[in-house]
Amino acid sequence: MSGNTLGTLFRVTNFGESHGPAIGAVVDGCPPGMALSEADIQAELDRRRPGTSRHVTQRREPDTVEILSGVFEGVTTGTPIGLLIRNTDARSKDYSNIADTFRPGHADYAYWKKYGVRDPRGGGRSSARLTAPTVAAGAVARKWLMQEFGVRIRGYMSQLGPIPIPFESWDAVPDNPFYAPNAGIVPELEAFMDRLRHDGDSIGARIEVTADGLPAGWGEPIYDRLDADIAHAMMGLNAVKGVSIGSGFDCVAMRGSEHGDELGPDGFMGNHAGGVLGGISSGQPLRVSLAIKPTSSIRIERRSVNRANEPVMVQTLGRHDPCVAIRATPIAEALLAIVLMDHALRHRGQCA
Structure with missing residues (x-):
């Protein structure tokens, strides 16, 4: 099965299944000599870990990471870094009723049509469980980017279903399960999710990811533009249905005199471009927005077909996130870090 590797010089290969013995990643291309421990990676995994609030899946996975290779005496060696996360709380019996049917909105039908099995x-390979290795690999990239360039990557939820979340402060983000940048709106978000869970339904959300301290010049036009590679990576995140940079789709209603960021002796006077011009970083803060669809696995019965193409009603049991976007922020941050480190190394290789 191809399509499991992200990156050119900094390459991350993801492996495993939701209910297999383990999941993990092989990280190739990390420069040698960087101090790296399992604690560096575990801190990021704990932010994504399931079962941390009543608003997410109650699957209890510790997500403890093991470094199998690529680190000796506490520093990276330049060889592939093997990362392993063991699955400890899989309940496969929850899926026995859908073995021969296809959940609406899920990857079941498409996987079966492509592979015949x-x-x-x-969800096997299509499960959001496979985002844990991505977060682990992203932790390596985040540390290197901060150490080498002072790049800081952060994210937050800007909308939950119909509820917009006005940005108030970064300080609020780590203190609530939604990664909401506004402490005052958290009770409303919790009440909304409680009603949704009672209904057995799901909802989508919008996530914003930022990178500050980025140097100008990263990106490989015309087919490996920085923004194109960011969009490519983000669309690889489960349930993402839209990616925009800077003003994104809002630019449709803007005039050129408004959208084009003017320049002065002290730099840019706006950032509608989101930190990327012509596919190359401009040195401004990078701004990425993600639209995440409602979870496809819900308790409400819905129409579908089985493998014999006979009509059936499908109800998905088990433990699922009623809003997958609640845990998506650290995953999106990790993906952005992986892309940025890859482009940093590519820029250094061509323009050093």
């Missing part, structure tokens, strides 16, 4: 346990 699929692992129905927890």
Whole structure:
């Protein structure tokens, strides 16, 4: 199965299934000599870990990471870094009723059509469980980017279903399960999710990811533009249905005199471009926005077909996130870090 590797010089290969013995990643291309421990990676995994609030899946996975290779006496060696996360709380019996049917909105049908066989346990390879290795690999990139360039990557939820979340402060983000930048709106978000869970339904959300301290010049036009590679990576995140940079789709209603960021002796006077011009970083803050669809696995019965193409009603049991976007912020941050480190190394290789 191809399509499991992200990056050119900094390459991350993801492996495993939701209910297999383990999941993990092989990180290739990390420069040698960087101090790296399992604690550096675990801190990021704990932010994504399931079962941390009543608003997410109650699957209890510690997500403890093991470094299998690529680190000796506490520093990276320049060889592939093997990262392993063991699955400890899989309940495959929850999926026995969908082994021969297809959940609406899920990848079941498409996987079966492509490969002729699929692992129905927890979604198999299409499960959001496979984002844990991405976060682990992203932790390596985040540390290197901060150490080498002072790049700081952060994210937050800007909308939950119909509820916009006005940005108030970064300080509020780590103190609530939604990564909301506004402490005052958290009770409303919790009440909304409680009603949704009672209904057995799901909802989508919008996530914003930022990178500050980025040097100008990263990006490989015309087919490996920085923004194109960011969009490519973000669309690889489960349930993402839209990616925009800077003003994004809002630019449709803007005039050129408004959207084009003017320049002065002290730099840019706006950032509608989101930190990327012509596919190359401009030195401004990078701004990425993600639209995440409602979770496809819900308790409400819905119409579908089985493998014999007979009509059936499907109800998905088990433990699922009623809003996958609640845990998506650290995953999106990790993906952005992976892309940025790859482009940093590529820029250094061509223009050093």
